[in-house]
Amino acid sequence: MMPSMLMPWLPALTIFVAAVVQEMALPMAAWAVFRPDLVLICLFYWRLYRADRCGPILALLSGLLVDVISGSPLGLNAVSNILLVLIISHFGRLIRSIDFVYLLFVLLLLVSLAEAIQWSLVMVKWGSAVRWSLLIGRPIATVLIAPMVIHLLVTIHQTWLEEPHARR
């Protein structure tokens, strides 16, 4: 059984694991183009269903972690994560009410938006070229793998973060 003091940190832990898997396990040649944004899926889920455990600070820290591991300009992912968390918070009620299939479409929009924010920041500051294949491949890969990751998060959520009576 998981210690009760660890349970509130489960969202942060899942995001940390997602960042490590995303940036260390997947950056192989075969995954270069279709590399899903696992951190964003976790942020999306936890911000929607456990907003009290996933705020801007966690978004900042997870973004910094990804930046440090991936070697991106420090703060790039942090900025996009914080902005996405804000957007999810603003449209949370609406997003929660729609079907899962449409949820994937929303996720696709969010990942694309995150990519667009990062691309804009990079273009404004450095004006460097981007790898369009990666920019396009990431939203597709994220949406494709999202059902599996979300199912895992739902299981974690229901097993350790919900009261027994709430599960019914």
Add this chain to the structure above:
Amino acid sequence: MSALLLLIKEYRNAISVFITLTTAMVLLLMAGVTHTGDRLGMREAVLQLSGMVQSLLARPVVTVERFQDRLTELSRLDRENRQFKAEVERLRPMGIRLEELEQENQRLRALLQMRPDPAFRALAVRVVGDSSSAFARSFILNAGRQDGVIVNAPVTVPEGLVGRVVRASGNASLVISLLDLNSRIPVLVQRSRVKAVAAGQNGHRLHLEYLPKDADVVVGDLVVTSGTGGIFPKGLAVGKVTALESGKDGLFRAAQIQPMVDFDRIEEAHLLLPLATGTRSEGASAP
């Protein structure tokens, strides 16, 4: 103070968003100038950790890649093996042909070294057919009248006498071998110079007939042509005495001769053709 705390509490979310976003933006703005991460020594540590984790995670991938490379290599080897096998199959008949030519070469060299009788010229011929039956031991040569072949021309190989031509067409001739039932050759025992007649029996041996009862003949004696009769030159090897038959009655005794020539293996031969028909004498001898 409490009013400030209340204000902070009320706008807690907005404040945290502002602080975090500002922090992120400041870090981002600094990134290009100072390499914040580098200065903090974070990147190096993360790089090291990342390298360790990735090498650990990549190990199965590397193993699979090696396995894949090995499979590719085996596939290539298999393909090459098939190609080489096909090549061997293609070259095998050539090898057999080469062996055949080598043997033929040796036989022809031996044939060339055989010195013919001075009264004869040697014509190298090839055996092209075997017309033997239960009652005849004969074969066909690829030379006929057009090549100067005449009836009764002796046929020899390096080992000794084979037979004589009994029929000649334009470009082929029929040879009756020593073993044929109708073959009768005047011979003599080389050691004791005793004359006799070697007769064919349609078998694998010759029968030495008309051998005087008290003739000096022992097993192992070489029998050669005597030159009498005018057909065969003198001194051609015919065979060796293998058995003596004791004749109790009469004037003669008989013996069995093992021919010098292996009649089943003749492929080329010499036809001995007289240089001039008139010059052939009964006593013409082989060197």
